[in-house]
Amino acid sequence: MEPSPLIGPATTLGYPAPYWFLLGFKVLGFILHAVPMSLWLAGTIAAMLLNRYGHGHARRFASRLMQQMPLIIAAGVNLGIVPLLFTQVAYYRVFYPATILMAWAWLSIIAMLAVAYYGVYLHVLGLRGQAGWLKPYTGAAGWLAALLFIIIGFFFTNGFSLMTNVGAWRDIWEHTSIAAAPLGTALNFGDPTLLPRFLMFFGLALTTLGAYALLDTAVFAGRESPEYHRAMPLLALKIRIPGLLLFALCGTWYFFGALPQATRDYMFSSWHAPLTVLTAISPGLACPFVLLLIRRFSRVLCVVAAVVQFAAIALNAVSRQIVQNFELKPYLDVAAERVNMQWSPLILFLLLFVAGLGVLIWMIVQVAAVQRRELKHQPAGKKH
Amino acid sequence: MHYPWWHVPFITAPMLIAAVAVVHVLVSHYAVGGGLFLAIETRHAYAAANREYLAYLKQHAWFFVLLTVAFGAITGVGIWWTIGLASPLATEMLIHIFVFAWAMEYVFFFLEIASAFIFFYYWDRLEPKIHMAIGFIYAGAAWISLVLITGITAFMANPGAWPEHQSFWVGFFNPQFVPQVLARTGGALLLTSLYVYLHASFKVKEQRLRNLIEMRSARPALLGAALIVLGGLSWLTFLPESARAALLAATTLNILMLLVFALTAIVFVVFYIGPYRNPGWLSPGFAILFLLFGLAAVATGEFVREAVRKPFVCYNVVLCNQVLPAEAPALQQRGYLNGGTWTRAWVARQYPQVMRGGEVDAPALLTLSAEDRRHVGEVLFMYHCNDCHAPTFGYAGLAPMIRGWTPEMIDESVKRPEQLRFFMPPWMGTPEEAELLAGYLRTLVPPYPAGMDTGSAQ
Numbered sequence: 148m149e150p151s152p153l154i155g156p157a158t159t160l161g162y163p164a165p166y167w168f169l170l171g172f173k174v175l176g177f178i179l180h181a182v183p184m185s186l187w188l189a190g191t192i193a194a195m196l197l198n199r200y201g202h203g204h205a206r207r208f209a210s211r212l213m214q215q216m217p218l219i220i221a222a223g224v225n226l227g228i229v230p231l232l233f234t235q236v237a238y239y240r241v242f243y244p245a246t247i248l249m250a251w252a253w254l255s256i257i258a259m260l261a262v263a264y265y266g267v268y269l270h271v272l273g274l275r276g277q278a279g280w281l282k283p284y285t286g287a288a289g290w291l292a293a294l295l296f297i298i299i300g301f302f303f304t305n306g307f308s309l310m311t312n313v314g315a316w317r318d319i320w321e322h323t324s325i326a327a328a329p330l331g332t333a334l335n336f337g338d339p340t341l342l343p344r345f346l347m348f349f350g351l352a353l354t355t356l357g358a359y360a361l362l363d364t365a366v367f368a369g370r371e372s373p374e375y376h377r378a379m380p381l382l383a384l385k386i387r388i389p390g391l392l393l394f395a396l397c398g399t400w401y402f403f404g405a406l407p408q409a410t411r412d413y414m415f416s417s418w419h420a421p422l423t424v425l426t427a428i429s430p431g432l433a434c435p436f437v438l439l440l441i442r443r444f445s446r447v448l449c450v451v452a453a454v455v456q457f458a459a460i461a462l463n464a465v466s467r468q469i470v471q472n473f474e475l476k477p478y479l480d481v482a483a484e485r486v487n488m489q490w491s492p493l494i495l496f497l498l499l500f501v502a503g504l505g506v507l508i509w510m511i512v513q514v515a516a517v518q519r520r521e522l523k524h525q526p527a528g529k530k531h
Numbered sequence: 532m533h534y535p536w537w538h539v540p541f542i543t544a545p546m547l548i549a550a551v552a553v554v555h556v557l558v559s560h561y562a563v564g565g566g567l568f569l570a571i572e573t574r575h576a577y578a579a580a581n582r583e584y585l586a587y588l589k590q591h592a593w594f595f596v597l598l599t600v601a602f603g604a605i606t607g608v609g610i611w612w613t614i615g616l617a618s619p620l621a622t623e624m625l626i627h628i629f630v631f632a633w634a635m636e637y638v639f640f641f642l643e644i645a646s647a648f649i650f651f652y653y654w655d656r657l658e659p660k661i662h663m664a665i666g667f668i669y670a671g672a673a674w675i676s677l678v679l680i681t682g683i684t685a686f687m688a689n690p691g692a693w694p695e696h697q698s699f700w701v702g703f704f705n706p707q708f709v710p711q712v713l714a715r716t717g718g719a720l721l722l723t724s725l726y727v728y729l730h731a732s733f734k735v736k737e738q739r740l741r742n743l744i745e746m747r748s749a750r751p752a753l754l755g756a757a758l759i760v761l762g763g764l765s766w767l768t769f770l771p772e773s774a775r776a777a778l779l780a781a782t783t784l785n786i787l788m789l790l791v792f793a794l795t796a797i798v799f800v801v802f803y804i805g806p807y808r809n810p811g812w813l814s815p816g817f818a819i820l821f822l823l824f825g826l827a828a829v830a831t832g833e834f835v836r837e838a839v840r841k842p843f844v845c846y847n848v849v850l851c852n853q854v855l856p857a858e859a860p861a862l863q864q865r866g867y868l869n870g871g872t873w874t875r876a877w878v879a880r881q882y883p884q885v886m887r888g889g890e891v892d893a894p895a896l897l898t899l900s901a902e903d904r905r906h907v908g909e910v911l912f913m914y915h916c917n918d919c920h921a922p923t924f925g926y927a928g929l930a931p932m933i934r935g936w937t938p939e940m941i942d943e944s945v946k947r948p949e950q951l952r953f954f955m956p957p958w959m960g961t962p963e964e965a966e967l968l969a970g971y972l973r974t975l976v977p978p979y980p981a982g983m984d985t986g987s988a989q
Contacts, residue, residue: 155533
């Protein structure tokens with residue numbers, strides 16, 4: 148290992164927990180965050196397009212999705228905190244320099260997210276006919292939100308790819324600084340992995356959106372007509388096909404055209420090889436279930452398809468983590484830092500985590516009971 | 532020193548933290564107080580079977596969700612984002628000391644978001660008992676979030692015995708913890724009443740309902756004002772000596788501090804005489820004026836809280852120029868440029884002739900050309916001074932401060948800044964580097980203002 152002269156010293160405080168614990172929460176957090184994040188990244192633009200060019204049930208799904216979007220965004224922002232927190236604990240030596248080099252773009256994510264969030268709210272008010280004098284702007288608000296979510300995603304990919312592109316830091320720094328102080332105006336455009344990585348994730352997000360259309364139909368769309376239920380698997384397939392194509396195309400570009408040979412070899416060595424292959428094919432694994440659903444609608448199969456898609460996200464996150472550590476290896480061994488265990492805060496956190504989950508489940512049970520009650524009292528013809 | 536320094540022209544990077552923090556605080560305190568308000572008032576409205584009041588509370592819950600769950604949550608992440616960019620070493624330290632406090636806070640934040648949505652979207656759909664319980668889950672989670680985050684922010688003002696023990700709990704339950712929890716809880720209650728007044732003054736037309744809202748919201752405001760004063764006074768008591776001295780020494784901070792107490796006292800008196808004892812005052816003008824008072828008081832409090840910590844970001848833990856106090860002796864001996872990861876790399880790249888065995892040879896820097904010496908001086912300024920000073924114009928711009936200074940005055944101030952002003956960090960480099968920085972500053976000095984007749988020869 149040849150440490151980069153631009154990576155600072157390790158903290159004297161040490162890790163507050165073993166590296167595997169930090170990594171576990173980082174990856175788990177990212178997997179959970181990736182679900183809502185995929186929905187707002189691909190879902191907002193898809194909903195706007197379906198609303199504009201789609202018909203019947205497709206427009207209905209677009210409307211449903213956008214009405215759920217404020218909750219999805221809230222969940223996504225919230226779940227994004229976990230991976231970012233543990234990234235800053237374990238990868239701080241590369242995370243801070245990378246984000247400082249692109250500080251303005253990184254900071255603008257917050258402003259764009261706020262605008263996009265309110266754009267979605269305004270669009271939803273328009274869908275519900277409650278926008279009042281703002282009605283003429285509700286369409287534009289939805290398109291703006293969709294565009295901003297895509298830019299946010301692109302900036303995120305910049306940030307996290309720059310984090311491991313340590314070799315490029317010096318050049319970027321020298322071109323965007325005054326008296327050795329970065330102006331924060333850079334992006335990671337010189338990295339050949341940037342674009343395919345972003346597009347590959349966008350493709351994965353589209354496949355997730357397709358799977359979510361099924362989950363939404365099975366779990367949340369009890370009040371929709373039987374025709375709507377039967378139409379959704381085909382729509383899910385139509386959303387997933389461009390997603391799969393994009394994922395396959397850009398994944399191939401990313402893996403065989405952008406990643407260095409050493410990384411490819413590593414990802415095909417020992418137990419990484421089956422993982423890599425499984426990761427590559429995983430977004431397609433839900434397809435047989437979707438095809439079965441087109442023939443015959445089944446709530447259980449919808450949920451199974453969604454679970455399989457969740458597994459695809461998880462596999463991608465795990466593989467991505469392995470690549471990230473391998474890319475950093477020439478400069479930094481993140482697992483080698485001293486551990487200074489904080490036992491009692493850790494135990495308290497885990498206890499609160501479990502208790503919090505308990506409270507959350509209790510609230511969900513209450514909400515589900517309301518949903519069931521309301522569905523029971525709905526006119527028979529409206530029920531599925 | 533361990534990270535690149537982000538140069539933000541005019542306002543300087545740390546002022547971005549202040550800007551984002553103030554905006555966030557104005558909403559996040561409402562997120563805490565508003566949760567308590569909605570939980571308690573919904574219970575009251577259910578118990579009194581007051582449908583009108585319940586209908587208003589539902590309207591208010593929508594306003595609350597729209598503001599706190601969206602804007603409050605995003606700006607909260609925004610502060611974290613900004614401190615990582617503008618103060619990376621301090622953020623690194625805080626994250627490593629308090630990661631589990633943040634993680635615990637995350638659990639409560641998640642509960643907040645989930646319960647806020649359920650509380651609003653399932654209004655009239657959940658049984659009142661369950662609905663109220665969810666309101667109280669929100670209120671409890673939001674307040675515990677405040678407590679957890681305050682443990683960290685209070686640590687920055689006075690970490691107590693943490694530097695000796697380096698224990699999570701010693702750091703968390705620091706001398707500033709209770710005062711700040713009191714003051715922030717008070718701020719949350721007071722601000723909430725002001726937000727309620729603003730909302731109700733525009734939304735409620737019926738006088739009887741307006742009076743009810745006015746009177747009931749005055750109670751938390753009065754309690755909040757009392758807690759702010761109590762918390763504020765104990766905050767003053769448990770400040771480190773340097774922070775109290777900074778408050779006394781800086782006229783602006785003095786005035787601002789007085790302003791916070793004065794505005795709080797005014798709001799207390801007016802609320803007691805007005806809405807609490809004689810409801811009927813509520814109008815959009817009154818509500819806007821008092822919300823502005825409240826926002827000004829909270830924003831001022833945040834500014835003072837930030838300012839009195841100098842020369843530290845975290846008292847006795849991290850200096851404002853991103854140096855750990857323990858690193859100072861080595862930097863003074865081996866050189867500031869040499870001690871910084873990015874500054875050393877920069878010198879090695881630009882002036883390889885001054886590198887000896889991979890280290891910057893400080894005396895050799897003086898052999899560079901005049902232009903290069905100025906350039907190195909500018910780098911020293913960026914990494915040593917730009918955290919608090921814009922070079923020319925802008926936040927605490929240095930050039931206007933040193934107008935008319937002689938070279939000797941500049942030399943002296945560079946070598947012993949902490950003696951000139953105790954809230955400045957000491958010089959962290961070698962004498963040669965001090966000479967280079969002083970040389971750069973000399974190029975910034977504007978001339979002594981012409982035309983002044985003070986009766987003495989210049």
